[in-house]
Every structure is written in C-alpha cells, then in structure tokens.
Amino acid sequence: MQVKDCIVSAPGKAILHGEHAVVHGKVALAVCLNLRTYLRLKATTTGKVCINLPNIDTFLCWDLSELKRLIPYSYGKREEVKLLDAELVRRLRDFFGVTNGNLDTCNMATLSFLYIYLSLFGPGELPSLTVSVWSELPTGAGLGSSAAYSVCLAAALLCASGAIPTPLKEWDHTAKWCQEDLEQINSWAFQGEMIIHGNPSGVDNAVGTWGGMLRFLAGKIIPLSRVPLLRILLTNTKVPRSTKVLVARVKDKINKFPSIMTPVLDSVDAVSCTCEKVLSEMTSKPITGEHYNILEELIDINQHHLNVMGVGHPALDTLCQVTLARGLHSKLTGAGGGGCGITLLRPETDSFVVQGTIQDLQDRGFDCWETSIGGPGVQQHSPLSIKEDILEILNHY
Numbered sequence: 245m246q247v248k249d250c251i252v253s254a255p256g257k258a259i260l261h262g263e264h265a266v267v268h269g270k271v272a273l274a275v276c277l278n279l280r281t282y283l284r285l286k287a288t289t290t291g292k293v294c295i296n297l298p299n300i301d302t303f304l305c306w307d308l309s310e311l312k313r314l315i316p317y318s319y320g321k322r323e324e325v326k327l328l329d330a331e332l333v334r335r336l337r338d339f340f341g342v343t344n345g346n347l348d349t350c351n352m353a354t355l356s357f358l359y360i361y362l363s364l365f366g367p368g369e370l371p372s373l374t375v376s377v378w379s380e381l382p383t384g385a386g387l388g389s390s391a392a393y394s395v396c397l398a399a400a401l402l403c404a405s406g407a408i409p410t411p412l413k414e415w416d417h418t419a420k421w422c423q424e425d426l427e428q429i430n431s432w433a434f435q436g437e438m439i440i441h442g443n444p445s446g447v448d449n450a451v452g453t454w455g456g457m458l459r460f461l462a463g464k465i466i467p468l469s470r471v472p473l474l475r476i477l478l479t480n481t482k483v484p485r486s487t488k489v490l491v492a493r494v495k496d497k498i499n500k501f502p503s504i505m506t507p508v509l510d511s512v513d514a515v516s517c518t519c520e521k522v523l524s525e526m527t528s529k530p531i532t533g534e535h536y537n538i539l540e541e542l543i544d545i546n547q548h549h550l551n552v553m554g555v556g557h558p559a560l561d562t563l564c565q566v567t568l569a570r571g572l573h574s575k576l577t578g579a580g581g582g583g584c585g586i587t588l589l590r591p592e593t594d595s596f597v598v599q600g601t602i603q604d605l606q607d608r609g610f611d612c613w614e615t616s617i618g619g620p621g622v623q624q625h626s627p628l629s630i631k632e633d634i635l636e637i638l639n640h641y
C-alpha cells in the first residue's frame with residue numbers, strides 16, 4: 245500500500261491562565277506561539293515503518309510484520325476516538341517492555357506515534373513509511389511540545405490513511421483543512437496526548453490545531469477573535485519536568501484536601517474569566533494603564549495559586565523575583581515544576597528594561613526571548629514554505 249507524502253506543522257502554545265485547573269473543568273485561556281513543530285511523512289517501499297525524532301535523539305524502525313502482530317484480534321476501524329483502546333495500549337507497552345506505567349521521553353513519543361498509526365491503518369494493510377519530526381519548541385518545557393507533536397502526527401497520518409484530504413494545491417505554499425477535518429485532527433491528537441499526559445484536558449492540542457487565542461472549558465473551544473496585541477517575554481528555566489507527573493500530583497492534592505483545593509481551582513477559574521473580560525475591554529475601549537495593572541495582578545494571584553497546587557519550583561520563583569525587580573510580572577506557563585514562564589511587557593516597557601531583564605535571566609542560566617503570539621494552527625506545507633535549515637533536517641532522514 246502506497247501513501248501520499250506530506251509535510252505538516254503545528255504551533256506550540258502558552259497558557260495565560262488556567263493550567264491544571266482546566267483538567268478539573270475550569271476555564272483556561274491559551275494562545276499559540278510562533279514556534280512550530282514540523283513533520284515530514286514519506287512513503288517507502290522498504291516494508292518498514294521508521295521514525296526519526298532528532299530533538300529527542302530517537303531513531304527507530306520496525307518491520308511491518310512485527311507491527312501487524314500488535315494489532316488486537318478482530319480489530320475494527322475506530323470511529324469513537326474519545327477513549328484509548330486499552331488492549332492496543334497494553335500490547336504497545338509490552339512491545340516496548342514498559343512495566344511500571346511510567347514512559348520515558350522516547351517511549352512516550354514512539355508509543356503515541358504507533359498508537360495513532362496502528363489505530364488508523366490496523367484494520368487494513370499497513371503502509372511502509374518514514375516519519376521525521378523537527379521542532380523549534382523546547383521539549384517538555386511547558387510550551388505544548390507534546391501537543392504540537394501529536395497534532396502533526398494526527399494530521400499527517402489521517403491524510404496518509406485517506407480519512408482527510410491533503411489540502412495543498414500545486415500552486416499553494418501552505419494550506420489549512422476545513423473545520424470538520426480539523427475536528428478529526430484534534431480528536432486524534434488528543435489520543436496522542438492521552439498517551440503522553442495520562443489525563444490531558446485537551447487545551448494544548450486545541451491550540452495546536454486551531455491556533456490563535458482560545459478559551460477552553462470542559463472540551464468546549466471558543467476562539468477569541470478580538471484580543472489586544474500582547475507583548476510577552478518567554479523564559480525557559482531549563483529545569484526538566486513531566487506534565488504527566490505534575491498533573492497526577494495536582495490530582496492527588498485535590499483528593500487529599502478537597503475542601504482546601506476546590507476554592508483554589510474556583511479562584512483560578514475566576515482569574516481566567518476576569519482576564520478574558522479585561523482583554524475584551526481592551527479591544528473595545530482605549531487601553532489604559534489600569535488594564536495592565538489588573539493583568540499584572542492576575543498574573544501574581546495565579547502564580548501564588550499554582551504554588552499552592554504544588555507545581556512551582558525555585559527556578560520559577562527566581563524568574564518572578566528577577567522580573568519584579570524590573571517592575572515586571574511573571575507566572576509559570578503549562579504544567580510548571582520548572583519549564584517555562586511568561587512575563588507580561590507593558591506597551592511602554594522600554595527596550596532598555598527588556599534587554600536588561602533578558603540579560604539578568606540569562607545570567608541565571610535561563611533562556612529568554614520576546615515572542616509574538618497568535619498565528620495559524622495546523623497547516624500543510626510545500627517544501628518551499630519551510631525554512632531551509634528545517635527542511636534540511638527533515639530531508640536528512
């Protein structure tokens with residue numbers, strides 16, 4: 245069986261407010277970043293499935309015959325993709341010798357790939373192909389690298405299986421899918437996230453799929469079309485952490501202290517809703533310093549709440565202190581426990597202050613850069629629309 249080649253990309257994200265609380269049915273506000281993950285799928289005739297993941301130093305190949313044996317007996321095409329197929333997950337875990345349920349970086353990435361591949365092709369003939377992925381996002385740092393990866397996998401494999409079309413026309417550089425196809429991509433990406441995260445809310449894959457800025461509540465995605473242009477500084481503390489572990493930690497805390505943690509989650513929900521209201525006001529009325537004062541206070545309140553939830557880290561405290569010394573307000577973004585934080589820059593924040601802050605943070609060993617937010621969700625690309633260095637990496641394998 246020969247499938248179509250394609251190149252796709254999906255963006256990472258920053259959560260303004262609502263991380264962790266969103267897993268427990270509260271509102272989150274998230275924006276996509278101008279940092280993307282790129283995936284190239286190539287049909288081959290080797291009788292093998294190969295995956296090249298240079299960001300995590302993983303290069304693997306399997307014979308189609310070996311993979312065929314992993315497909316559960318009497319396996320039908322899966323229409324309902326809300327839950328993972330427990331039998332397929334068990335077989336994949338056995339195949340990789342995962343015994344304690346904790347997947348390492350490489351296992352998480354390969355398991356989610358093979359899970360989607362086998363789910364989509366399992367009932368029929370397995371195609372021989374090579375998938376290569378390269379990301380501009382730091383892996384496992386709170387910027388939605390797992391979701392961008394899962395969205396790319398879902399889009400490329402759904403196209404290869406013929407479940408959705410490849411939207412790129414001969415004369416296009418980039419192309420997007422229609423709403424219905426995006427919903428399919430999003431729900432298969434969610435499956436990948438379930439393997440990587442354990443219990444994802446779905447907010448990260450929604451941003452990776454639709455891009456822009458959105459409000460997410462209990463699986464419901466509302467794109468926010470009217471948002472002011474925000475200047476944000478992104479800092480990677482480079483402290484490694486796992487979203488799966490942190491999400492489980494918060495759940496344990498809620499189970500242990502329900503009457504203490506429930507009001508904290510409710511308060512985070514109110515922070516997100518207040519932030520959304522202020523952002524909307526900033527597009528309909530002249531922006532004032534008071535708007536920014538409120539946004540800064542909300543950042544501080546939420547950062548304290550995240551510390552109460554147990555997902556802070558001394559490196560994130562350092563980020564908050566260093567930026568506050570320059571009059572700027574920061575909070576962690578994503579799962580916390582290390583990883584990345586965001587700092588709000590006011591329109592009048594002088595470039596001298598920004599450069600000084602970046603220098604202070606770099607002196608602490610952190611990576612730091614000003615970023616633009618918003619932008620497109622998942623896309624198909626012609627090779628011409630991809631930066632040369634990225635294309636070179638994708639073509640190398």
Ligand SMILES: Nc1ncnc2c1ncn2[C@@H]1O[C@H](COP(=O)(O)OP(=O)(O)OP(=O)(O)O)[C@@H](O)[C@H]1O
Pocket residue numbers: 281297298299300348349350351352353354377378379382383384385386387388389390391393440441448485486487488577578579580
């Ligand atoms: N470029 C990539 N290549 C291969 N695997 C990747 C890539 N990016 C992410 N992954 C997979 O995703 C995992 C990281 O996911 P994790 O959810 O812990 O962090 P994150 O998505 O970066 O942060 P957050 O979920 O807080 O936004 C990695 O261990 C790896 O399995």
Ligand SMILES: C[C@@](O)(CCO)CC(=O)[O-]
Pocket residue numbers: 259262263264265266267386388441443444445446447448487491577578579
């Ligand atoms: C921590 C979390 O809320 C956001 C991770 O980016 C997890 C999730 O929503 O799946």
Ligand SMILES: [Mg+2]
Pocket residue numbers: 388389390391441448487
């Ligand atoms: Mg993730």
